[in-house]
Amino acid sequence: MIVGAGQAAAQAVEILRRKGYAGALTVVGEEPVLPYQRPPLSKKFLAGSFERERLPFRHQAFYDGHDVRLKLGRRALRLDRAARTIGLDDGSVLAYDALLLATGSRARRAAVPGAGLPGVHVLRTLADVDAIRAEAQAGRRAVIVGGGYIGLETAATLRELGLEVTVLEMADRVMNRVVCEPVARFYEAEHARRGVRILLRTGLAAFSGDARVRAVHGTDGSMHPADLAIVGVGVTPADELAREAGLACDNGIVVDEHCRTSDPLVFAAGDCTNHPSARYGRRLRLESVDNAFEQAASAAHNLLGIATAHDRTPWFWSDQYDLKLIIVGLSQGHDRVVMRGDPASRSFSACYLRDGELIAVDTVNAARDQMAARKLVAARIHPDPAQLADITRPLKDCVA
Numbered sequence: 113m114i115v116g117a118g119q120a121a122a123q124a125v126e127i128l129r130r131k132g133y134a135g136a137l138t139v140v141g142e143e144p145v146l147p148y149q150r151p152p153l154s155k156k157f158l159a160g161s162f163e164r165e166r167l168p169f170r171h172q173a174f175y176d177g178h179d180v181r182l183k184l185g186r187r188a189l190r191l192d193r194a195a196r197t198i199g200l201d202d203g204s205v206l207a208y209d210a211l212l213l214a215t216g217s218r219a220r221r222a223a224v225p226g227a228g229l230p231g232v233h234v235l236r237t238l239a240d241v242d243a244i245r246a247e248a249q250a251g252r253r254a255v256i257v258g259g260g261y262i263g264l265e266t267a268a269t270l271r272e273l274g275l276e277v278t279v280l281e282m283a284d285r286v287m288n289r290v291v292c293e294p295v296a297r298f299y300e301a302e303h304a305r306r307g308v309r310i311l312l313r314t315g316l317a318a319f320s321g322d323a324r325v326r327a328v329h330g331t332d333g334s335m336h337p338a339d340l341a342i343v344g345v346g347v348t349p350a351d352e353l354a355r356e357a358g359l360a361c362d363n364g365i366v367v368d369e370h371c372r373t374s375d376p377l378v379f380a381a382g383d384c385t386n387h388p389s390a391r392y393g394r395r396l397r398l399e400s401v402d403n404a405f406e407q408a409a410s411a412a413h414n415l416l417g418i419a420t421a422h423d424r425t426p427w428f429w430s431d432q433y434d435l436k437l438i439i440v441g442l443s444q445g446h447d448r449v450v451m452r453g454d455p456a457s458r459s460f461s462a463c464y465l466r467d468g469e470l471i472a473v474d475t476v477n478a479a480r481d482q483m484a485a486r487k488l489v490a491a492r493i494h495p496d497p498a499q500l501a502d503i504t505r506p507l508k509d510c511v512a
């Protein structure tokens with residue numbers, strides 16, 4: 113039994129059947145649609161250049177052909193570990209022999225006055241983006257709260273659709289949690305060049321309006337007229353089912369490197385987990401396609417008794433305008449940044465070092481660096497900073 117029908121669930125189904133699991137397989141998903149990819153939601157699908165039919169990983173025929181029972185539009189409300197059952201919101205109770213929790217994460221909502229007004233959105237699901245698309249006509253004013261990936265991707269897409277876009281970011285730079293200052297400043301300048309207004313050090317105080325949102329108010333007293341607003345202030349792990357069932361949870365469902373929870377019959381994968389990273393020597397909760405995909409693959413193998421440890425160097429991408437940002441590794445804790453190339457060229461990389469070790473690389477429109485970075489960050493190299501900065505020398509040759 114798999115609870116949650118997103119990226120991780122779809123991957124687990126593939127692996128379980130491909131590896132020969134022939135028993136009963138049920139997937140319970142709260143959203144009333146086939147498991148689908150989320151990245152296009154803030155990018156090409158929002159822009160209208162990616163068809164709805166391309167969003168699902170697989171079509172119904174695949175699940176029918178592989179004897180996978182989909183219970184979609186159904187939320188799992190209760191996990192009874194003693195009875196080995198899952199209770200659904202239609203009152204039905206399903207028994208399991210082994211369980212994979214792949215419940216993902218949920219968009220954090222703003223806890224300020226007016227947050228419930230029509231026209232105030234989050235962007236996590238297909239239903240969210242359908243609602244945004246219905247309101248996102250050229251010439252309208254969109255205010256986006258949060259200058260992280262989701263906020264900035266949405267800002268770029270809406271601007272390209274012809275909306276007036278303002279972004280409120282409470283930190284002193286965009287993508288504050290993940291990229292260094294030169295990369296953040298580059299993105300701020302690119303957005304400004306396209307006409308997106310980014311207001312830094314500006315938190316959210318309230319939304320106001322009548323029948324729908326009319327303005328967004330900043331903590332600095334500023335007021336921003338809005339026809340629609342999108343809140344992109346991060347996610348929380350969907351771990352309530354696990355928590356209520358007494359499984360260890362701490363900023364996500366606590367799993368080991370085999371994706372096993374504190375109950376040997378229950379596994380978890382994807383955004384909902386807090387998992388160990390041998391590469392970084394600490395526990396992580398990641399929100400990325402790569403993590404959901406790889407953890408689900410490990411979980412599926414382990415469910416079948418094929419011991420498979422999950423230990424990957426994380427990577428993530430973000431598309432804004434014609435810029436492809438790929439982040440390899442985790443830069444938190446770096447003590448030095450070495451730039452490769454000039455941001456003005458719109459193709460460059462930022463290499464993060466800690467005690468001389470390469471711990472992460474951000475690449476912007478630099479495919480070759482990105483390929484090399486994956487190997488070098490995983491290999492924990494200690495490069496010569498002068499060589500790193502030398503763009504006449506391929507990054508892959510920077511092994512000290």
Ligand SMILES: Cc1cc2nc3c(=O)[nH]c(=O)nc-3n(C[C@H](O)[C@H](O)[C@H](O)COP(=O)(O)OP(=O)(O)OC[C@H]3O[C@@H](n4cnc5c(N)ncnc54)[C@H](O)[C@@H]3O)c2cc1C
Pocket residue numbers: 115116117118119120121140141142143149150151152153154186187188189214215216217235236237262350353381382383384398399400401402404427428429430431
């Ligand atoms: C707009 C957007 C853009 C993104 N862009 C990128 C990108 O460019 N690159 C990247 O690497 N990542 C991106 N991500 C992140 C990526 O999509 C997620 O990390 C990934 O989907 C996680 O997969 P998952 O299976 O863990 O969770 P999800 O895909 O979120 O699936 C979880 C599913 O479980 C369901 N569920 C939860 N609780 C229950 C319950 N109790 N009962 C039944 N069902 C339940 C949820 O409704 C959901 O459908 C993006 C995410 C969003 C929202």
